[in-house]
Amino acid sequence: MDWQTLANGLFPDGHDIVERDNFLSGTGRIMAAEGSQTVAVIGTTEHAPIGIEIALAQAQAVLRTVKEHPGRPILILVDTQGQRLRHRDEMLGINSYMAHLGKCIDFARRQGHKVLGLVYDQALSGGFITSGLIADACFALPQATIRVMGLPAMARITKVPEERLTELAKDNPVFAPGATNYLRMGGLQALWEHELAAALVEALANVDAVDRRMLLGQERGGRHMAQAVAEAVRTGGDVRPA
Amino acid sequence: MSSYLELSARQRIPHLFDAGSFEEFLPPGARVVSPHLAQLDAPVSFDDGVVVGRGLLDGQVVFGAAQEGGFMGGAVGEVHGAKLVGMLGRAVIENAHAVLLLLESGGVRLHEANAGLIAVSEVMRAILDVRAAGIPVIVAVGGANGCFGGMGIAARCANTVIMSEEGRLAMSGPEVIETANGVEEFDSKDRALVWRTTGGKHRYLVGDCQLLVADDTDAFRAAAIAAMKDARGKGAALTLEDLQAEQGMLERRIRDFGDAPDPLEVWRRLGVPEPAAVPMLKADAFLAMAAQYRAGPGTGEN
Numbered sequence: 001m002d003w004q005t006l007a008n009g010l011f012p013d014g015h016d017i018v019e020r021d022n023f024l025s026g027t028g029r030i031m032a033a034e035g036s037q038t039v040a041v042i043g044t045t046e047h048a049p050i051g052i053e054i055a056l057a058q059a060q061a062v063l064r065t066v067k068e069h070p071g072r073p074i075l076i077l078v079d080t081q082g083q084r085l086r087h088r089d090e091m092l093g094i095n096s097y098m099a100h101l102g103k104c105i106d107f108a109r110r111q112g113h114k115v116l117g118l119v120y121d122q123a124l125s126g127g128f129i130t131s132g133l134i135a136d137a138c139f140a141l142p143q144a145t146i147r148v149m150g151l152p153a154m155a156r157i158t159k160v161p162e163e164r165l166t167e168l169a170k171d172n173p174v175f176a177p178g179a180t181n182y183l184r185m186g187g188l189q190a191l192w193e194h195e196l197a198a199a200l201v202e203a204l205a206n207v208d209a210v211d212r213r214m215l216l217g218q219e220r221g222g223r224h225m226a227q228a229v230a231e232a233v234r235t236g237g238d239v240r241p242a
Numbered sequence: 243m244s245s246y247l248e249l250s251a252r253q254r255i256p257h258l259f260d261a262g263s264f265e266e267f268l269p270p271g272a273r274v275v276s277p278h279l280a281q282l283d284a285p286v287s288f289d290d291g292v293v294v295g296r297g298l299l300d301g302q303v304v305f306g307a308a309q310e311g312g313f314m315g316g317a318v319g320e321v322h323g324a325k326l327v328g329m330l331g332r333a334v335i336e337n338a339h340a341v342l343l344l345l346e347s348g349g350v351r352l353h354e355a356n357a358g359l360i361a362v363s364e365v366m367r368a369i370l371d372v373r374a375a376g377i378p379v380i381v382a383v384g385g386a387n388g389c390f391g392g393m394g395i396a397a398r399c400a401n402t403v404i405m406s407e408e409g410r411l412a413m414s415g416p417e418v419i420e421t422a423n424g425v426e427e428f429d430s431k432d433r434a435l436v437w438r439t440t441g442g443k444h445r446y447l448v449g450d451c452q453l454l455v456a457d458d459t460d461a462f463r464a465a466a467i468a469a470m471k472d473a474r475g476k477g478a479a480l481t482l483e484d485l486q487a488e489q490g491m492l493e494r495r496i497r498d499f500g501d502a503p504d505p506l507e508v509w510r511r512l513g514v515p516e517p518a519a520v521p522m523l524k525a526d527a528f529l530a531m532a533a534q535y536r537a538g539p540g541t542g543e544n
Contacts, residue, residue, distance in 0.1 A: 052492070052496060053496065056489070056492055056493065056496070059485075059489060060489060063482070063485055063486060063489060066482065067482065083413055083414060085414050085418060085419045085422040085423055085427075086419065086423065086427060086428075087419060087427055087428040087439065088500075089413070090412050090413060090414060090416075090419065090428070090439055090440065091439050091444075091499075091502070091504075091505055091508070092448070092495055092496065092499060092500070093412075093445070093448060093450045093495070094412075094413045094414075095394035095395045095397070095398055095411065095412060095413040095450075096398045096450045096492065097492055098395045098398075098413065099395045099396075099397075099398030099399050100398075100485070100488050100489070100492055102366055102370075102395065102399065103370065103399060103480055103485060103488075104485055104489075106366075106367065106370045106480075107480050107482070107485055110374055125350065125359060125391075125392075126391070126392070126395075126413060126414070128359070129359065129362060129363050129366070129392050129395060130366075130395060133359070133360065133363035134363060134366060134367065146356075147355070147356070148350055148352065148355035148356060148358070148359050149352065149355065154352055154355060157352050158282060158284070158352055158353050160282045160283070160284075160353075164282075168281060168282075172278075172281075173356060174278055174320075174354055174355065174356050174357045175355060175356070176356075177356075181356055182356060182360070185356055185357060185360055186360065187356070187359070187360040187363075211364060211367050211368075213360060213364060214324065214327070214364065217360070223320055223357055223360075224277060225274075225276075225277050225320050225321050225324065226320050226321070226323065226324040226327075226357070226361065226364075227324070228324075229268070229274060229320075229321050229324035229325060229328060230324040230325070230327045230328035230331065231328065232267075232268055232274075232328065233267045233268050233294060233324070233325055233327075233328025233329055233331075233332060234328045234331045234332045234335065235332075236267065236332075238272070239268070239272065239274050
């Protein structure tokens with residue numbers, strides 16, 4: 001889905017989102033139970049590779065929202081092919097730019113901003129980890145592609161035959177790309193299938209700042225160990241199988 | 243003195259923490275292994291490549307972790323990540339004096355692709371929870387595998403990054419970039435270029451690493467104690483002022499060095515008199531030289 005169609009679906013009462021060099025920013029208007037409300041929007045489009053400039057532009061937009069509009073909810077629209085793979089980005093410390101963006105979003109959360117991620121097209125590893133995955137909760141459109149890497153590349157690196165990975169991927173969400181697998185593992189809160197505007201209003205009414213992804217992954221049968229292991233370490237107990 | 247680089251994760255712990263003080267949570271005897279590796283016919287490890295626990299550092303209760311580069315490059319899988327998240331959560335519950343992370347990792351464990359990616363993001367949020375509780379997080383990077391991918395991002399969520407010259411901190415590995423965009427983009431076999439681009443000296447000069455030490459466990463320990471005291475004094479939690487200062491530092495970096503073709507040119511623009519001599523300098527001589535030229539002390543992340 002292109003970002004204009006998405007924005008019109010999310011904000012039928014109007015928005016002023018603009019695109020510049022694949023960076024999206026602006027605001028949208030929603031009709032919440034308590035009345036009309038403004039949502040800050042940042043994001044990327046055209047499967048943008050996340051390089052240092054676009055990471056910094058997103059961070060700046062988050063900081064401006066925190067400073068000028070305390071408490072305003074923030075929606076992160078995710079469409080990226082992952083981090084930009086260039087020597088220049090590494091030389092200038094792209095991990096620091098990504099971390100800065102992550103810290104700004106996390107800071108906004110702690111200042112009382114609700115932060116939602118929405119994968120509307122494609123999300124890949126490095127571009128996703130400090131956007132949708134650091135929001136209070138991340139959502140996706142059902143047709144969205146989410147992955148660390150494709151199975152052929154994974155087969156090359158892990159030295160496991162691709163046929164074997166394809167077979168495993170049928171019932172193990174760990175290996176295969178796709179929104180439903182991230183849903184099962186708790187990485188996504190829910191899929192937004194219809195009525196985007198209503199889904200957004202409902203999500204904003206229900207999210208909080210607690211990271212429940214391990215618990216969700218356990219409940220949904222996508223990650224059996226994470227919750228039990230973290231809990232055992234936290235409390236000094238044993239790992240109890242889910 | 244002993245080389246930090248050459249030790250395993252498990253060997254580093256007693257060198258960094260006060261002797262005999264470290265208690266491991268979920269030790270190898272608990273036999274908690276990755277649930278995903280067996281079906282790929284990959285070996286498992288009884289600690290899933292990470293030691294987590296609680297010890298004393300300079301007499302203070304400090305929680306810690308050490309990633310084992312010798313097991314799958316220290317990469318983060320479901321169990322590995324959950325151990326880190328659990329330890330970080332417990333540090334908050336028990337109001338630790340600080341958290342010390344000895345990071346050595348290629349990032350997401352590709353054998354557990356989706357679970358690893360979510361796990362790294364959970365580790366990032368957990369690190370920031372610790373800081374928000376006023377507890378400093380100190381990261382050390384000095385292992386042979388460096389600190390890459392999502393863990394390269396996680397490292398920069400800490401209050402302080404301590405590196406040796408041999409340590410490497412970045413996002414995508416040189417091989418990944420070469421595979422994607424060709425040897426002209428990044429020649430992964432050019433070891434000097436790889437070290438100039440990702441090594442401790444460059445990170446120190448541009449402001450992504452706050453303390454540079456020799457490859458010596460005593461030096462890492464002394465730096466960790468100093469960093470802990472410093473961060474306790476200043477306050478560990480992020481403020482809007484910190485983030486605005488970091489925004490400024492990162493903007494200036496693009497403005498000043500955005501068109502530099504090589505780290506040597508970055509160092510030249512910083513005013514370093516003999517950039518070509520930098521890789522040869524020993525840690526002490528390097529620090530004496532670098533003090534007046536390094537970017538943004540006081541304006542970076544602390």
